[in-house]
Amino acid sequence: MRHRLEVRGGSLRPTDASRAAAILETRFPRDVGEMFVLVLSGPAPFGAGRPRQVLDDLLATLAREPYVADVAEVAAPGRTAVALVTLKVSDPDSVLALVPVARAAARRALGALPPPDRDAYEALVTGDTPLERDMLTVTTEDVERSEWRLVPLTGAILLVALGSPVAAALPLVVGFLAIVAALALVGTVASALPVSIYAVNVTTMIGLAVGIDYSLLIATRFSEELERDGSASEAAVRTLGTAGRTVAVSGLTVAPARWRSRSRFCPRRSRCWGGESARGAAPPDGAHRRCGTAGRDLSRDIRGTRSSAAAW
Structure with missing residues (x-):
């Protein structure tokens, strides 16, 4: 999915820059091809002498x-x-x-110097x-670091708060399912519209x-x-009628506000799409179904512990 995401940005509406680019492509159709920019810095000016030779x-x-x-x-x-x-x-x-091949070639050339x-x-x-x-690499590393550091800490906090391994695992499972579904939605949107690479960070976080x-409430x-x-x-039935309804109303209330974020005045619209995909990928009935399916195991774990409200 990452190869579909954009680092340079894009626009869904015509802008002065896009119109200028269209004119250039029409009047100068010849493509100059892909290019890298080499920047060499040294101890002296490159006009003559040893710097010029290097x-x-x-x-x-x-x-x-x-490839050059x-x-x-x-x-x-x-x-x-x-x-x-x-x-x-x-x-x-x-x-x-x-990119890494060209950088390695430049390093080898400088490494051959005295x-x-x-x-x-x-x-x-x-x-x-x-x-x-570079931006793809940094984004991937940031997401991996945040997952490896925050998920165990979050699991420990949930275990202390809920007092049950099953109850503590439920929010994490729903959260990961929401991330997977949201990333799938972002990938689908990215196949048709420009989506920023930072949508991955927003999707994972939200x-x-x-x-x-949502799962904690349920x-x-x-x-x-x-x-x-x-x-x-x-x-489980009463939970769906109370907390499930609350979560549904919460999601429906947030949706109009998030729609405003997708308006033409939002300069980072694709990041808003990432957050909206993550929010929409965590349905309230998903947590309820898991409560009903794992009800017997969850009830045995909770019976011997204090209530979640007391734990909080």
């Missing part, structure tokens, strides 16, 4: 790479030189995989596609939070009804 050697090394069509120096006004590396690729999707020069120069491969790859929030009410009557099936 720059020429680096450009020649990149020009010999099989042309290397053109753009500017070398001082201690920073800029060059454009034009790629020869048949599939635009393969450009993303060439020790005094090796640490004095720094080469950076950047541009639209390298920036996109999906887990809303899933836990589980708390279920445990109270179970202590009052003792019948798991009757407690």
Whole structure:
């Protein structure tokens, strides 16, 4: 799904920039191809001498790479030189995989320099596609770190608050199901509309939070009804009529406000879509069905513990 998401952004409505881009594509139909930007910094100006030789050697090394069509120096006004590396690729999707390859080639070229020069120069491969790859990497790492750190902590807090492993696992399960369903919705939308890569962060954050929030309300009410009557099936029915209705009304109340976030005045609309997908993917009846299905096990765990209301 991640290859469908956008880092550079997009617009659903015509803008001055999009109209200018359309004019350029119409009047200048020739595609210059995919390009990387090479930025080389050194201890002295690149106009002559040893810095100039280092720059020429680096450009020649990149020009010999099989995926490079042309290397053109753009500017070398001082201690920073800029060059454009034009790629020869048949599939635009393969450009993303060439970013680490080009960066490794630049590092090898500088690594071949004598020790005094090796640490004095720094080469950076950047541009639209390298920036996109870096943002994808950072976003993925952020999501993984947040999941590995926060989920165990959340589970421990739920276990202390609810006093039951089954009751503590229920909100986490619903939260993860909400995230999976929301990411599927975001992927579907991304196949037709521009969606920001940051929608993944928003979806994970809101999906887990809303899933836990809805499930806690259902589980708390279920445990109270179970202590009052003792019948798991009757407690599940009454839970649906009270807490389930509350969750449904809450979702229906939030929906119009979230729709406002998708209006034309929202500059980060796709992130709003991510949050709305996460909220809509945590249905109240999902938690109720799990309460009814696992009612017998849940009732045995809760009977010997204090009520959720008392725990809170």
